[in-house]
Amino acid sequence: MAWLLAILETLLFIGGAPLLAGWIKWLKCHLQNRKAPSLLQPYRNLFKLFGKQPVIAQHASWLFDAAPYVVFAATVLAATIVPLIAVHLPASAMADVIVLVGFFALARFFLVLAGMDIGTAFGGMGSSREMTISSLAEPAMLMAVFTLAMSASTTNLSTAIDFILDNGLVLRPSFIFALVALAMVAVAENGRIPVDNPATHLELTMIHEAMILEYSGRWLALIEWAGQIRLMVYAVLIANIFFPWGIAETSHFEALAFGGLAIFLKLALLAVALAVSETVIAKMRVFRYQEYLGFAYLLSLLGMLSHIILEAGS
Amino acid sequence: MVIAQHTLFEQATVLMAALVVFASFLMLAQRRLFSLIHLFAAQGLLLAFTTALVAYILNYPHLYISALLTLALKGVLLPWMLRGLVIRLDMHREVDSPLYPSVVMAAAASLLLFSYYVALPIAHLSTLATKNTIAISLAVVLLGMLLMISRRQALAHVIGFMSIENGLFFAAVVSTYGMPMVIELGIAFDVLVAAVIFGVFFFHIHSSIDSLDVDRLNRLSEVEE
Amino acid sequence: MIAVYLILFICLAGMFAQALVGHKPSAGRINAGFNLANFIVSLALAFEVLRRGALISADQQLHVDAFSVYLIVLTAFVGWTTALFSGPYMENERLHGRVTGRRLRLYYTMYQGFMFTMYLVLTTNNMGMLWVAMEGATLATVLLVSLYRTPESVEAAWKYFILCGVGIAQALFGTVLLYFAAEQVQGMGDNALLWTVLYTYAHSLDPNVLSIAFVFLLVGYGTKIGLVPLHNWLPDAHSEGPTPMSAILSGLLLNDALYAVVRCKMLVDRSVETPMAGYLMMAFGLLSFLVAVLFLHRQTDIKRLFSYSSIEHMGLMTFAFGMGGPLATFAGLLHMMVHSLTKSAIFVTVGHAAQIAKTQRMDQIRGLINTHPEVGWGLLIGTIAIAGFPPFGVFTSEFLVLTATMRNYPWLTPLLLIGIGIAFAGLFRHLHPMVYGPVPEGQTPIQANLWPVMAHLALVLWLGLAIPGVLSDWFGQATQLISGSSPL
Numbered sequence A: 001m002a003w004l005l006a007i008l009e010t011l012l013f014i015g016g017a018p019l020l021a022g023w024i025k026w027l028k029c030h031l032q033n034r035k036a037p038s039l040l041q042p043y044r045n046l047f048k049l050f051g052k053q054p055v056i057a058q059h060a061s062w063l064f065d066a067a068p069y070v071v072f073a074a075t076v077l078a079a080t081i082v083p084l085i086a087v088h089l090p091a092s093a094m095a096d097v098i099v100l101v102g103f104f105a106l107a108r109f110f111l112v113l114a115g116m117d118i119g120t121a122f123g124g125m126g127s128s129r130e131m132t133i134s135s136l137a138e139p140a141m142l143m144a145v146f147t148l149a150m151s152a153s154t155t156n157l158s159t160a161i162d163f164i165l166d167n168g169l170v171l172r173p174s175f176i177f178a179l180v181a182l183a184m185v186a187v188a189e190n191g192r193i194p195v196d197n198p199a200t201h202l203e204l205t206m207i208h209e210a211m212i213l214e215y216s217g218r219w220l221a222l223i224e225w226a227g228q229i230r231l232m233v234y235a236v237l238i239a240n241i242f243f244p245w246g247i248a249e250t251s252h253f254e255a256l257a258f259g260g261l262a263i264f265l266k267l268a269l270l271a272v273a274l275a276v277s278e279t280v281i282a283k284m285r286v287f288r289y290q291e292y293l294g295f296a297y298l299l300s301l302l303g304m305l306s307h308i309i310l311e312a313g314s
Numbered sequence B: 001m002v003i004a005q006h007t008l009f010e011q012a013t014v015l016m017a018a019l020v021v022f023a024s025f026l027m028l029a030q031r032r033l034f035s036l037i038h039l040f041a042a043q044g045l046l047l048a049f050t051t052a053l054v055a056y057i058l059n060y061p062h063l064y065i066s067a068l069l070t071l072a073l074k075g076v077l078l079p080w081m082l083r084g085l086v087i088r089l090d091m092h093r094e095v096d097s098p099l100y101p102s103v104v105m106a107a108a109a110s111l112l113l114f115s116y117y118v119a120l121p122i123a124h125l126s127t128l129a130t131k132n133t134i135a136i137s138l139a140v141v142l143l144g145m146l147l148m149i150s151r152r153q154a155l156a157h158v159i160g161f162m163s164i165e166n167g168l169f170f171a172a173v174v175s176t177y178g179m180p181m182v183i184e185l186g187i188a189f190d191v192l193v194a195a196v197i198f199g200v201f202f203f204h205i206h207s208s209i210d211s212l213d214v215d216r217l218n219r220l221s222e223v224e225e
Numbered sequence C: 001m002i003a004v005y006l007i008l009f010i011c012l013a014g015m016f017a018q019a020l021v022g023h024k025p026s027a028g029r030i031n032a033g034f035n036l037a038n039f040i041v042s043l044a045l046a047f048e049v050l051r052r053g054a055l056i057s058a059d060q061q062l063h064v065d066a067f068s069v070y071l072i073v074l075t076a077f078v079g080w081t082t083a084l085f086s087g088p089y090m091e092n093e094r095l096h097g098r099v100t101g102r103r104l105r106l107y108y109t110m111y112q113g114f115m116f117t118m119y120l121v122l123t124t125n126n127m128g129m130l131w132v133a134m135e136g137a138t139l140a141t142v143l144l145v146s147l148y149r150t151p152e153s154v155e156a157a158w159k160y161f162i163l164c165g166v167g168i169a170q171a172l173f174g175t176v177l178l179y180f181a182a183e184q185v186q187g188m189g190d191n192a193l194l195w196t197v198l199y200t201y202a203h204s205l206d207p208n209v210l211s212i213a214f215v216f217l218l219v220g221y222g223t224k225i226g227l228v229p230l231h232n233w234l235p236d237a238h239s240e241g242p243t244p245m246s247a248i249l250s251g252l253l254l255n256d257a258l259y260a261v262v263r264c265k266m267l268v269d270r271s272v273e274t275p276m277a278g279y280l281m282m283a284f285g286l287l288s289f290l291v292a293v294l295f296l297h298r299q300t301d302i303k304r305l306f307s308y309s310s311i312e313h314m315g316l317m318t319f320a321f322g323m324g325g326p327l328a329t330f331a332g333l334l335h336m337m338v339h340s341l342t343k344s345a346i347f348v349t350v351g352h353a354a355q356i357a358k359t360q361r362m363d364q365i366r367g368l369i370n371t372h373p374e375v376g377w378g379l380l381i382g383t384i385a386i387a388g389f390p391p392f393g394v395f396t397s398e399f400l401v402l403t404a405t406m407r408n409y410p411w412l413t414p415l416l417l418i419g420i421g422i423a424f425a426g427l428f429r430h431l432h433p434m435v436y437g438p439v440p441e442g443q444t445p446i447q448a449n450l451w452p453v454m455a456h457l458a459l460v461l462w463l464g465l466a467i468p469g470v471l472s473d474w475f476g477q478a479t480q481l482i483s484g485s486s487p488l
Helices: A002-031 A041-050 A062-081 A090-094 A097-117 A121-152 A157-167 A173-189 A217-242 A253-280 A286-311 B008-029 B033-058 B061-088 B101-123 B133-150 B154-176 B181-209 C002-021 C027-052 C066-095 C101-123 C127-145 C151-184 C195-204 C207-225 C233-240 C243-271 C276-296 C302-323 C325-357 C373-386 C393-408 C410-436 C451-465 C469-483
Strands: none
Touching (some): A002 A062, A002 A090, A002 A253, A062 A090, A062 A217, A090 A157, A097 A121, A121 A173, A157 A217, A173 A286, A217 A253, A286 B008, A286 B101, A286 B133, B008 B133, B061 B181, B101 B133, B101 C207, B133 B154, B154 B181, C002 C101, C027 C101, C127 C151, C127 C207, C151 C195, C151 C207, C151 C243, C207 C243, C207 C302, C243 C276, C243 C302, C276 C410, C302 C410, C325 C373, C325 C469, C373 C451, C393 C451
């Protein structure tokens, strides 16, 4: 039963991710006085891409074929670890948050290799930028995670959420720092404004789009889908760790339904925040990324220090 | 005692402490003079709010007066004066960034740790539930000094100076619920006079070296060339 | 007790009076008059304290004992003689167009304001008020350092302001910690910052907090004393400000800052069982002493030379007070007095010398003994006195410090002796050509007013030959207070 629930949850992740992406796009369009596409447009895009024959460059090796599958699989596995509507699921008990970071790193690694595989200038440029960003973002993310882990004395997400639920509302300065840091990292890792612009194909500024420029057809669909899932994983991570209220602690139907409703609302609200920030903030210059991510790192470091200084018991 | 055992108000005080030190960090990273002034004002507001919060928790009416004083002086009056100066001296486009931002940040984090260890032996005496807020206030003082060291603009020095005062005030509020009223008034008076004198100095420096870059104040040195 | 209020009131009245008439030529005489009044009142106060013991006001905010009243009299005396000198000196500066009437008004007002803060430091019983007054002293003097508005003086004042401001902020942190420690003890209530109350309860104050507090207090007030490595402001501020300012900064402000440190040390020593505070003071004092004597050799500006000499002597005093014990404390007190008197006398002479040569550069001040014999002799005797030659008082006090060191820490004596030797060489290699060298062109004759110098030096001579019974009694009482036992 529990396993069934876990699989269901993962499917919900996979199925819900395009909807979240569509919702963000819809919000942004309205904020920017544009005519919005339908909420279901991402599904249609994916469907269309799956129906098309991919075109492959001549120099492409097997890596180029394999990468989309690895990326998608790793992202889906990452999604299984994160509790969506219920805690205490066997999948999330198996692995902790460090594994989650590892899955994302794996996916990124293959994407970067695939970007360089073809040998075009854009692929190489995108790959190098992507690695630069991730090398700066990963320490910040791990530091933020460790801050949580120190408060909850665990790196397991389910247990950590339990701990927070048990304590009720506690104003922890460390959590606030970690929240902001994690949000900044999430923005960077998902290639959103101000680090990258998902909508642009302006040659010199793109990062993520540059790497997958050579992909088409169903492989492109897989990669885009994986990107949407990754965005949702980050969003759920932020929503459920820092505001876990509403998540189902038992597997009764009402609890699950309530949990589903809660996460739905939380994600919708987070998406609003993201859309607003993307509307009011301009994209940064490439050379300022390290400042941005250094700031995220500083925040998570401050979070950890304030945990030690202000919160830890003696 | 861990934080979850405290009341929400006490937790809020801790949170404010963290935000005050965070404001200091932001000031260190800030490059534009205007933003620096705004951050300083924000720190003043946070201080005033914390003071009011402590006054509410402990029911110390005289702390409300300190809170008001802080609000008026550090949150409104001083930033307003500095802003006016920046506009009058036509410096609002000037950028003053530390030479090595990452080194400064690393130093700042180490200072925070350092003040933690300095205050460790006395933290357990603190009766206010807030744990090691003395360390936080010491850190704000030290970060203010770091701000002064890492900048070249005289205005940034003044803000560092005033932020040191903020740290001291914060120390007084969280460790001893404020100093006696007479002292507090005296300190506020000193700060105000200091601010006025700083203003006078800006004009003197500006007219003598035609900028506020204190690196160019280098006529007096031990070694005669 | 009325005398204390009277002293503070006279200063305030002086401030207001100078704010009204400070730009007039008579302002110098009025200034001297106010300071003379204070000197007379302080003598009466000293008499009262010596006869009846420590005084404390009804609301406990003011407190005067043998130690502070000694410094009050010294402050009043030096304040008065310097005021006598500053009248004609500033008038001369005005004639040469270096200051305007408005700035003179600022000068005289702030002179009185500075004296007010000095008296407040010495009479207040409240550690918080002590800080406020100390900071007030910085604020009062900082605009005087930049009185001439030259780029150099603005720079010096800026340095002075920033360094002292930051330094003294550390002292406030120490004061907060002191208050924090006091609040842990039951029964102190609202009076937890009063020095007398703190002193009574000092045994039960938490030694950990007090040790940390003392470090901050020492660094904070130490900046004002001019202890190395926080001394950078001192030579600049002394050399660029008007000369009377240098005289009272050197003669009074440094003393009062040391006074604050000693008061704090008295508290900490009672709480902390180890001589931690003393060791810190000794280390800082010795370092300042040694660094300053080496810097004496490198100076080209006459006022900077003597301000390094001030650092040297403040270091020696800090060392003596840090060593503790009746003999060293007695020596420290005596040294405070003779140094203040000699140093302000020297600065007055130096001011005249600089006006004669129209520069403060030592290589252009030459042959004073030929052009202005009284200035030349004043400078010569003053330097002999400050270098610690017998029979002047500085010799006596330095000798006592050396004796005390010999007794307690014999291995430090060579350091002190070498330091005194180097200082002697440093002073005289500059002094000799200034006094005896060939007279260069373009000297301006001035109206020198040297009788304050002579009075100071005569006093120092007298103290070196024989310390009068009243005074040694007085020092004995103060020593008893600070070190807990009698020196004699």
